[in-house]
Amino acid sequence: NAGVMQNPRHLVRRRGQEARLRCSPMKGHSHVYWYRQLPEEGLKFMVYLQKENIIDESGMPKERFSAEFPKEGPSILRIQQVVRGDSAAYFCASSQGISPLHFGNGTRLTVT
Amino acid sequence: KNEVEQSPQNLTAQEGEFITINCSYSVGISALHWLQQHPGGGIVSLFMLSSGKKKHGRLIATINIQEKHSSLHITASHPRDSAVYICAVLRTGNQFYFGTGTSLTVIP
Numbered sequence: 001n002a003g004v005m006q007n008p009r010h011l012v013r014r015r016g017q018e019a020r021l022r023c024s025p026m027k028g029h030s031h032v033y034w035y036r037q038l039p040e041e042g043l044k045f046m047v048y049l050q051k052e053n054i055i056d057e058s059g060m061p062k063e064r065f066s067a068e069f070p071k072e073g074p075s076i077l078r079i080q081q082v083v084r085g086d087s088a089a090y091f092c093a094s095s096q097g098i099s100p101l102h103f104g105n106g107t108r109l110t111v112t
Numbered sequence: 113k114n115e116v117e118q119s120p121q122n123l124t125a126q127e128g129e130f131i132t133i134n135c136s137y138s139v140g141i142s143a144l145h146w147l148q149q150h151p152g153g154g155i156v157s158l159f160m161l162s163s164g165k166k167k168h169g170r171l172i173a174t175i176n177i178q179e180k181h182s183s184l185h186i187t188a189s190h191p192r193d194s195a196v197y198i199c200a201v202l203r204t205g206n207q208f209y210f211g212t213g214t215s216l217t218v219i220p
């Protein structure tokens with residue numbers, strides 16, 4: 001029973017490029033959360049999705065960031081035209097309603 | 113003001129000491145999670161609580177819903193317990209809010 005799978009584990013992008021981060025939730029989980037952890041800071045909520053729906057994106061920057069969780073396939077967090085300030089660890093977590101929250105190992109994005 | 117406050121922010125203990133980390137929240141919740149994050153590593157859910165007390169090995173978590181407070185206790189602490197411990201609350205609507213974490217260092 002695989003846990004939450006995130007890939008890639010490390011991603012290096014130059015300023016202006018696009019970053020695509022993938023998250024496959026645990027089997028049976030339909031709730032996906034994306035969090036960002038900036039260096040030396042705590043976890044910050046970005047977006048909460050259920051299959052084909054964005055439930056809460058109040059933590060997402062208004063521009064350049066988007067997320068989706070299609071009916072088939074992983075959830076994708078997309079960052080367009082990356083800037084150095086986007087460098088962070090991006091964690092995905094999944095749950096099924098009120099159930100233990102399971103985290104992926106994160107994707108560490110470095111923008112050069 | 114954060115919806116979730118943790119204390120202390122940093123904690124250093126000698127091996128074998130009893131450790132308590134506190135979490136207070138200001139919103140109505142349906143559940144509270146304690147998470148552990150090792151340096152450079154992923155995040156693991158230790159406990160999910162909606163009432164009372166849970167125990168797993170040397171770890172004990174308690175929650176008082178009326179007082180909006182939870183504690184995580186570690187008995188007989190060990191250097192491998194060194195990590196950041198994060199309190200997360202689940203609000204109605206399935207929205208999670210996180211504390212900023214408590215960085216624990218256990219010295220041999």
